[in-house]
Amino acid sequence: MARAVARVDLDAVAHNVRTLAAAASGARLCAVVKANAYGHGAEACARAAQAAGADWLAVAGAAEAASLREAGVGGRLLVMGSLDDEDLGLALAADADIVVWDEAFLAALPSTARVHVKLDSGMGRLGTRDPVLATRLVEQAGARLAGAMTHFATADDRADPFMDEQLQRFTAWVGPLRAARPELVVHAANSAAILREPAAHFDMVRPGVALYGLDPFGEDAAAAGLRPALALVSHVAAVKRCRAGESTGYGRRFVADRDTVLATVPVGYGDGWRRATTGRADVLVGGTFRPQVGTVSMDNITVDLGPAGLDEVAVGDEVVLVGPGLSAEEVAARSETINYEVTTALLPRTARAHHRSGIPAG
Numbered sequence: 001m002a003r004a005v006a007r008v009d010l011d012a013v014a015h016n017v018r019t020l021a022a023a024a025s026g027a028r029l030c031a032v033v034k035a036n037a038y039g040h041g042a043e044a045c046a047r048a049a050q051a052a053g054a055d056w057l058a059v060a061g062a063a064e065a066a067s068l069r070e071a072g073v074g075g076r077l078l079v080m081g082s083l084d085d086e087d088l089g090l091a092l093a094a095d096a097d098i099v100v101w102d103e104a105f106l107a108a109l110p111s112t113a114r115v116h117v118k119l120d121s122g123m124g125r126l127g128t129r130d131p132v133l134a135t136r137l138v139e140q141a142g143a144r145l146a147g148a149m150t151h152f153a154t155a156d157d158r159a160d161p162f163m164d165e166q167l168q169r170f171t172a173w174v175g176p177l178r179a180a181r182p183e184l185v186v187h188a189a190n191s192a193a194i195l196r197e198p199a200a201h202f203d204m205v206r207p208g209v210a211l212y213g214l215d216p217f218g219e220d221a222a223a224a225g226l227r228p229a230l231a232l233v234s235h236v237a238a239v240k241r242c243r244a245g246e247s248t249g250y251g252r253r254f255v256a257d258r259d260t261v262l263a264t265v266p267v268g269y270g271d272g273w274r275r276a277t278t279g280r281a282d283v284l285v286g287g288t289f290r291p292q293v294g295t296v297s298m299d300n301i302t303v304d305l306g307p308a309g310l311d312e313v314a315v316g317d318e319v320v321l322v323g324p325g326l327s328a329e330e331v332a333a334r335s336e337t338i339n340y341e342v343t344t345a346l347l348p349r350t351a352r353a354h355h356r357s358g359i360p361a362g
């Protein structure tokens with residue numbers, strides 16, 4: 001039996017692609033599959049997204065683009081991140097589009113490169129803050145120009161008006177460009193912006209987190225019509241009595257105040273189950289919520305089954321850490337992070353099992 005498995009429903013990914021495409025009606029959809037598709041498995045999710053109608057794929061780094069191509073994934077592919085010389089060679093060899101914001105970088109690109117000029121409308125990370133330079137880059141790109149883009153800093157916070165400010169800045173810059181060059185692909189919206197602001201859709205949208213059925217606002221994915229794709233499942237590996245006064249785990253952070261029964265579950269931060277969940281998460285053991293107790297270690301967690309645990313739980317019983325009834329949003333809230341990080345944190349030691357509504361995907 002695998003220690004811990006991330007079961008990923010590719011039908012859910014397909015459903016989410018269609019839901020987001022409908023929300024962004026008219027715009028093309030670029031499925032963001034960076035960071036191993038937020039932990040869900042890049043290749044399988046890329047193919048599922050394409051089959052469901054995604055026109056483009058996007059990743060952060062050139063190596064991610066190269067590995068998708070090595071796996072035989074075709075179609076338009078955008079590398080959104082920064083590129084050093086070596087990365088640039090990889091990205092171009094992968095026939096990926098790349099992002100530019102610097103004149104010297106652009107000048108050195110071959111005539112066959114395809115570029116997207118990025119205006120930094122307020123994210124303050126990549127892109128140029130200067131719309132005049134951005135327009136100059138557009139002119140200098142010539143036939144290499146494929147698109148124009150920006151990225152929002154606060155789309156996930158509905159109450160924050162900064163997104164409108166960014167949208168105004170981007171629209172003011174891109175408006176005349178769009179009129180002059182209607183073939184360009186103009187894109188700005190991440191998941192939250194797609195759901196929140198139709199004016200941000202332009203020609204293409206770039207959903208990441210919502211593709212996986214995670215709510216970009218950290219609230220209720222179902223309310224947005226999204227289906228969570230991932231369940232993180234392990235099992236009970238050992239069950240033992242713990243007398244009052246006995247403890248479990250490093251640092252003895254849990255000392256039983258009554259006789260109880262503990263289950264040991266073979267998943268830990270070496271699998272991507274964050275140590276920050278120590279003392280703060282419940283897991284589902286055979287369908288019943290049970291508190292995780294003691295320090296999360298690299299390879300195991302322990303769960304308090306209560307005094308009747310030996311009668312109620314057996315070795316081999318399924319343990320759900322994320323799944324139906326226990327959302328990534330809830331795990332995130334309990335461990336002071338965001339749903340993005342709960343799934344993206346899953347490490348290679350966690351097996352990925354892709355399926356379509358329960359039927360193994362080959």
Ligand SMILES: *Cc1c(COP(=O)(O)O)cnc(C)c1O
Pocket residue numbers: 032034080151189190191192206207208209210216
């Ligand atoms: C990661 C990323 C996205 C996707 O963001 P989500 O919030 O996951 O939808 C879109 N655009 C850029 C530039 C990104 O880095």
